[in-house]
Amino acid sequence: xxxxxxxxxxxxxxxxxxxxxRLGFYRLLASFPALGSYRAKFVAxxxxxxxxxxxxxxxxxxxxxxxxxxxxxxxxxxxFAVLGFALAVRAIDGLLAPLDAAEAVVDDLAFGRAVGRVDxxxxxxxxxxxxxxxxxxxxxxxxxxxxxxxxxRDELTGLLTRAAGRERAQQMIDGETRRGRCVRxxxxxxxxxxxxxxxxxxxxxxxxxxxIASRIARVAGEGAVAARWGGDAFLLVExxxxxxxxxxxxxxxxxxVVKGAEEPLRLAIGVAQTEARVPLDRLVxxxxxxxxxxxxxx
Numbered sequence: 001x002x003x004x005x006x007x008x009x010x011x012x013x014x015x016x017x018x019x020x021x022r023l024g025f026y027r028l029l030a031s032f033p034a035l036g037s038y039r040a041k042f043v044a045x046x047x048x049x050x051x052x053x054x055x056x057x058x059x060x061x062x063x064x065x066x067x068x069x070x071x072x073x074x075x076x077x078x079x080f081a082v083l084g085f086a087l088a089v090r091a092i093d094g095l096l097a098p099l100d101a102a103e104a105v106v107d108d109l110a111f112g113r114a115v116g117r118v119d120x121x122x123x124x125x126x127x128x129x130x131x132x133x134x135x136x137x138x139x140x141x142x143x144x145x146x147x148x149x150x151x152x153r154d155e156l157t158g159l160l161t162r163a164a165g166r167e168r169a170q171q172m173i174d175g176e177t178r179r180g181r182c183v184r185x186x187x188x189x190x191x192x193x194x195x196x197x198x199x200x201x202x203x204x205x206x207x208x209x210x211x212i213a214s215r216i217a218r219v220a221g222e223g224a225v226a227a228r229w230g231g232d233a234f235l236l237v238e239x240x241x242x243x244x245x246x247x248x249x250x251x252x253x254x255x256x257v258v259k260g261a262e263e264p265l266r267l268a269i270g271v272a273q274t275e276a277r278v279p280l281d282r283l284v285x286x287x288x289x290x291x292x293x294x295x296x297x298x
Contacts, residue, residue, distance in 0.1 A: 023101065023120060025094030030122040038124040041095055049088025053080040098126035102133040109137045154228040156206055157213030162235075165227025169237040170280045172225055176239040177277045184273040185280070186236040187287040188216075188252060191266045191295075193232040211256060212267060219252060234267075235284070268295055 029041045057080040061068065068076070101118045108115045115137045120127045152164035160168065173183050190196075190212065197205035209232060216234055220226035224238035236252070255264030270291025272283045 023097045023118065025091070026097050026126075027121055029095070030120070030124075030127075036122060036124065038095075038126050041124070042092070045091035045095060046088055049084045049091060052087065053084035056080060056083075095126070098130040102130045105130075105133050105137050109140060115141055154213075157210055157228050159213050159217065159234070160225065160227035162227060162229055165225055165229070165235055165237075166280060169225045169227070169235070172237055172239060173274070173280060173283070174277055177275060180275075181239045181241060182273055182275050183237065183239045183283075184271060185283040185287045186238075186252065186269055186271050187229065187284060187291055188234050188236070188267045188269040189291070190232040190256075191268050193265070196265060208256065208265065215252065237280075270294060 026041075029035050029044065035041050035044055057076060060076060061073065098118075098120050101120075105115055115134070117134055117138075118130065120130055152160055154161050159165070169185070176183050190208070193205065193208075196208065212232075212234065213226075213228065216226045216236055220236055220238065224236060226237075227235045229235040252267050252269055255266055257264045268291060270287040270289065270293075272286035272290060274283060
């Protein structure tokens with residue numbers, strides 16, 4: 001069951017819907033070339049609020065000439081004055097609809113909701129304010145989205161960061177095991193990385209990490225999760241049918257030939273897999289234990 005909107009969020013959504021509904025009157029005024037400016041629209045609605053009731057009052061007085069008493073005439077004047085005021089207020093409220101829509105856009109942006117877009121005709125002040133606010137909100141949204149994506153990626157290797165990889169890997173475990181599939185966690189680090197870095201420098205070490213990350217990314221493809229787990233450690237989480245999982249050592253354990261190195265480098269790996277929904281940390285611990293055992297056995 002979906003979570004009901006909070007009162008403040010529901011109010012903002014209702015304001016946005018109300019502003020969009022009231023834009024019909026604004027669009028009607030914008031369809032007249034003579035009312036191209038916002039000032040002209042305001043003058044028009046105020047004039048209509050005064051002259052329409054005044055015309056109706058004169059019409060009633062003329063048609064009822066000789067039959068209207070003083071009190072009736074006073075009552076009619078008061079009635080049409082109230083009518084004119086109500087019409088003017090209603091019309092001004094419609095003219096403020098673009099500004100209300102702009103306010104709703106700001107509220108959506110502040111509360112982290114998707115920013116909707118409302119199209120208004122014309123190029124008067126209100127239309128320009130609304131378009132400007134919508135354009136600014138979409139730019140802020142885009143920059144926030146790009147920043148979030150950049151924050152999920154390791155700057156050097158382009159793989160997911162540890163935090164982002166952990167979150168996505170747990171989602172994969174929960175979803176894939178529910179479908180009856182097997183999930184495999186592969187933890188790997190580079191044998192002799194510290195010595196290689198000390199001899200050849202950080203620049204060559206970084207280049208080598210990029211090569212390894214590229215290999216892991218190719219193995220991961222679209223459906224798996226590949227992350228830089230820290231330093232020269234990497235994490236690969238993939239799913240498949242239990243009897244159809246490719247050999248991880250064959251995919252990732254091939255020697256890495258580096259120019260200037262005395263011998264090829266290798267990625268030592270540890271593997272753990274499950275068909276049950278378990279925490280990622282448990283699988284990583286099992287894979288790291290397998291990695292330690294593999295290193296101890298040479």
